[in-house]
Amino acid sequence: MTTTYSVELGNRSYRIFFTHNDCKELKANLKQSFSSNLRYAIIMDQVIEDTLENNFSGLDFLPHPPAVKITLKAGEQSKSISGLEKIYHELVNNGIDRSGAIVAIGGGVIGDLAGYAAASYMRGIGLYQIPTTLLAMVDSSIGGKTGINLPTGKNLVGAFYQPKAVFIHSSFLQTLPQNEFNAGMAEIIKYGLLADTNLFSQLQMIGKLSSKHKDLPNIIRTCCKIKASIVRKDEKETDSSGGRALLNLGHTFAHAIEAASGYNQYLHGEAVAVGLVLAGKLSLRLDYLSQKDLDAIIKLIKEYDLPISLRNPLPIATLIDAMRRDKKILHGKFNFIVLERIGKAIIIDNINDHWINDLWLEAGATVN
Template sequence: MSTETLTVQLAERSYPIHFSVSATKLKAVVAKLRAANQSVRVISDARVLNAHPNYLAQAGFRDSEILSLPSGETTKSIEYFSQALSFLASQAANRDCALFAFGGGVIGDLAGYVAASYLRGIDFYQIPTTLLSMVDSSVGGKTGINLPEGKNLVGAFWQPKAVYIDAALLQTLPPREFAAGMAEVIKYGMLADIELFKHLEALDGLDPASEELPGVIRRCCEIKAQIVADDEKETAASGGRALLNLGHTFAHAIENVAGYGEYLHGEAVAIGLELATQLSVQLDQIPAGDIPRVRRLIKQFKLPVQLTSELKVVDLMAAMQRDKKNRNGRLRFVSMSELGTAITSEGIESEVVETIWKDAGAE
């Protein structure tokens, strides 16, 4: 495929991320799979299919091969996971089936878990359609669904065979969704690349038509690919893949307590990045002057830095206790030793975190 490519290095499970993709180029991929006697199926959602009504047909997929699910975070549930499995089983899909995710992070996470589970594992491909999924969730192999008790509590590591990024798909993305994706972009600058952070500061905004966007997407993928290659299954005693969760301990608690859908994931992450910066200052890891700098950048991309709904501190703290990063019942956070360098921190007093929540508007 004649596209710019980045490889996620995972030994025998290494796979490419293709940039500058189009439906026409994808058609060649689908044709090659069919020629190898692989069947193909697609999981997408109603909003994506309405925004891109002809894309999958142009890429060589047939209507009968496509499952359309409702849009939104609530789709990452046991109910729709079961529905997707039944879709494959009812069509007698076998182990030679290649499953494509055509959508944002929700569809990618759900479809990936379906691929990991059906017949104990079938080939999986990602075609991300949102900025958030292009720079983050489509890369790295984390798949799963939510439970009422918390986000991503059920899932598996299941690496895709390839990721196909077509930045033109972002042209139909609602401004709120695009802004939500920018939270993950900002996160990469804060956790691993101060030059990316400075570059974002210097930009006069960013939108789907910006010439800067493809380079920004690629840089985010490079950062994540390297971290995933070093710690694929988040088993490092400190640092490692957990660093990608900068701001997410706060964000997941917000989503869980507010109810999935009240905040877009990226909006919760934006607030989480602000609060993780405050935590880093409280731990004397970074200077207080970094708080307004981070806050300015988040606001520059029209993202929230404080809670916009009434949430209770006791509920937020309880949700944090269920975070997957915790060790031995102790809260474990990702903070920063300096802006552009993330670290893991644990043994933090609850009172410190409670104060940060209250300053963010929690009751």
């Protein structure tokens, strides 16, 4: 059965379609959303192309054949200027004009890259997201953040560009490697922590969620609703009292870990897991959370074999430098998202530098 949820953004509103089991309903929903003469390009990576071919009858779920299929190498390196250039060439060579569209099939890498291609090609063409990783289903495919990396940093070029529809078919997760599934769980735990006590309790009760668990489709839907309701109120992250920035719980630490370790030692969700623990510890230090709360967070994160501290020591100076370059620094001040309690995040900007140093040291950073 298909269920839907509307992301209300005025004339940029769109629906998220949720399906699971076989692909017939996914196909019907796509058919409903695409006009029969829509010329569109499919963008995916090699791994997802092979996975669909070997496990899901290929691209049979598409309502009519695409004008072009653009396949990139799997991995973060495709989210780059050269990846974007390849897409532009293929779009031009295959006659995609301003009435055309891009359909992104894949994880956050493909979604962000294809999204930015759609935002910039001919000043904007239609974009449809079909996320295939847990992280993309609960996070990156919704909300309109698109972009690519520069050699100097992650996500430094991008645009807010909302899709026309998002199609979440949770059965695609059955082929997702366990470590990628676990990385997506870090973002799900994040939603429970920042906005939904019931979700957090549900996750505690389940113990360990898997791609086949009967509650997973509902949990994905809950996360999408949380994200959509936050994005609706603060689409472009300009609300200084929190708003969309609250979705970055744990991310100031996580981005520093990813940057300081050269983007190749942690999956994004793994770095987020460490970031959530550090945000929890900061919240304990501020007397918002109790030790019991912090222990509950750590227990849940460990269920998914996610790290709770640095895997290998990283120099504290490099981590702090990376934090300073993060986009979440405004007017030279660190803004931290902390937990007032489990289920409610707040933004705070008067954190003592020593506390941050202590947290990093406790997490395994080295002084030099």
